[in-house]
Amino acid sequence: MFKDRRTRSFLDAAALSRLAAVPLFARRPMQGTVSGRHPSPHRGSSVEFAEYRKYVPGDDLRRLDWRAYGRSDRFYVKEFEADTNLRCCLVLDTSGSMGFGPAGATKLDYARRIAGALGYLALQQGDAVGLSCVANGLARNILPKRNPAHLIALFDLLEETRPHGETQLALVLHELAETIRQRALIVIISDLFVEPDLLGSCFQHLRFRRHDVAVFHLLEAQEMEFNFRRPMRFLDMEGGTSIFADPTEIADRYHRALNAYLTELRRVVLESSVDYHRVLLDENYERVLTRFLVGRAHGKGAQ
């Protein structure tokens, strides 16, 4: 598959081969350019019966159902579901906060693994894959293509990207909602340190554009537990002001704020029908992706 045979730190061939056993499905009809595995909003020529429709002049006579004509003395045309491919847009948050975590196991490293695996899986089943890196704005963008060679460029971008700058995820998501053609699978991999209301409007915008939105919300265990003992000076990884705090004093309120955020976020994703996955970095990404793929396989065809 890779001509140069370069090894990518974020790719594990064994894990990819195991993940390839479960196909990546879209939860709603996709609008691809070629035939594929995903349902299409249009009727096509697959083997899966869709419906009977009355014959109108101009229809291909070969598609008339003669048996139906024999039983009812009326002309009916037999229609079948169309199968198409999808455009998978991977939206990767590369803001400074994605650099949080132990060296070699930061959020961005984790995001690379997810994005790389999904890109590989999608391309393998003939879907087009694109990648958008988001920080202050849309930092880098690779349009979806289904050419296997395209994967190299995508992996290169994943490898090159570094965490830097503030998060402007909401603005970029609105922008992507407008620029990506309708009915695409948009996979957002981010720590989502954005106000849930702003995210909610983004998700609604994407839903309005009939995109299938999946979110991998990356959180580090320390961010959840906040179990510091000594007074700390917290340096903003996105360049903001630092905060000096005694964890024993502020921990209680930190957890209240975190819980409120998570609760609000859950409400937002439910209202937006977003395929939301909260991921702790100490969780194996293969298990996360397996859960993601299996969940989608079960929900195949849901509109």
Next chain:
Amino acid sequence: MSFLQPWLLAALPLVALPIIIHLINQRRYQTVRWGAMMFLLTANRMARGFARLRQYLIMAARMLAIAGLVFAVSRPLASGWLGLAAGGRPDTTIIVLDRSPSMQQKGIGGGDSKLATGVHQLAQTLATLKSAHWILIDSVTKKPVQLDSPEALLKSPAAEPTSAASDLPGLLEAAYEYTQANKSGRTDIWICSDLRQNDWNPRSGRWQALRESLLSLRQGVRINLLAYPEAAEGNFSVRVSDVRRVQNGPAADLVLSVRLAREGEDQSRASIPLHFEIDGARTEVMVEMDKSPYELKDYRIPLESKQPRSWGKVTIPADLNPADNDFYFAFEKPVPRHAIVVVEDNQVARSLQLAAAITPDPGITCSAEVVAAEQVANVEWEKVSLLLWQGPLPEGEAARHVQEFIKRGGYAIFLPPKVPGDREFLAARWKSWTDSASKDALVANWRGDQDLLANTQSGAQLPVGQLQIHRYCQLAGDFTPLAGLQGGSPLLARSTQNHSGAYFLATTTSPADSSLATDGVVLYVLVQRAMAAGAASLGTIRQLAAGEALPANLPDSWQRLAGPEDALSGAYPVHRGVYLAGDQLLAINRPMEEDQAPILDDGRVADLFAGLNFIRVDHRAGHIGILIEEIWRPFLFAMIVALIVEAALCLPRYVAKAGSPS
């Protein structure tokens, strides 16, 4: 609050340790690159509420725990004695004990007396406070006695009750002298007293000197007063004010005057049974006491015994103070009273002889003999009760006889000679005659409360003010005036030498000099009182107050005939009772001042110790509460509670919450 180890309080600044550690901890912060700043910012904007309060509570609990530990190891004492033992353990502790009869007052409802309670409390308290040396100065011996331990106070005979009054200034002087002589280190003086005015004598000039002396001590003296100022409300006391054996034909009667008094404001009528015990025979008389003091005058009790002398006692029912519920007395057949008159003026001799020879009571024989000054050496002085001397003061052999007579207990009244010489006798001498030509000299003042010119038993004054003094002789030397003329010259004075019964009358009974003979009442009373007092020294009975100076000729060994059995033989003179000393029959009772003595008010006591390091605590007789108790346990308990609270507040509640976001 006070402490046994107050220097450990120097560790109290350690209370600030949690704050210091907190501040150091604040400086030793770590820096971490953090992504989820939005939650931190939100948390910072939230009301800090209980979190901040919790921090304060944790800090306070830690400080409280340290303070509790420091206080506990400093061994705090539970008492209101602020500053007690603030300087640590004293080198010497001097216990000044008031053993007067009033200290035997019991608490309401019975229980221990003030003295017993005080001794018990002192033993317990001083055992707690510790000291290098323990010295006891009791009100009887007034001598410092070293104790092995405070507990020895409980068994010491020097802490037993007595019938003698106390002299608190004298006791404190003894304490000062001991401190100065032994050059002891820091000294604590503990006074245990009931603050009776007669014992403290607050008007005495000795207090000022005592204060200055104590202040001059370099080592520093702290005075702790354990006071029992509770008055004995409703307590009755009994006293025999007069006792006479009167011959009634072949039989004899005892004539007693008994004085009853009740302490306090209550003046309601009370029935008091008086129990007389005379020669083993008991008599009871019910007295309706309608005022206080009440006096039963001349109550006559027939004597069954034919013995010329005997003793008895009168008792009233038990009340708050058992020490004043009985009174001992002794009596004998009256001794013949004989006066010697030595004069240079016959007119004077006649009046003096008459005044001495006329008996005031048919049962008493009185006689007077005029003797020339040269014949004084031939007088049988052992039978004389009074010497009346008008003329130049005695000298030579005559002076020696007169002095021995006075020393033996006889009384003498000296009247001025016609021509005053330069002779001096008993540190006094006559100066010169003064005529009061223009106006008769009048008596300006006299002592009506005691001595020869005292008021009568009914309280009436002697007509001393009606005397006319036409001529008087001025007196020089050491004496105590008993009556004074206008202008300040003394009319009657008592010699201050050896507590003698020597008096100086500044005029004669001659009509040219005064109206003493013509208005004979004053002269007669004067002479008869002196004769009676002089005759007392001739008898074989003595009515003594406990603790007062004993007559010189008494033997050392006494035999107790009546009285408390727990008294040691060496302490008989300070315990009430009847004793046989040689041929003398002694009836010893509490001093008269001990009855109804008022209690010093707080301000007066504070004034006495003004400027000194003085601490006072009031206690109650029979009160079993501990005066001073170590209370380190509550502090230790407080420390434990503080640690538990601190631990509870420090429980990491957020750990549980950290798992909740899911």
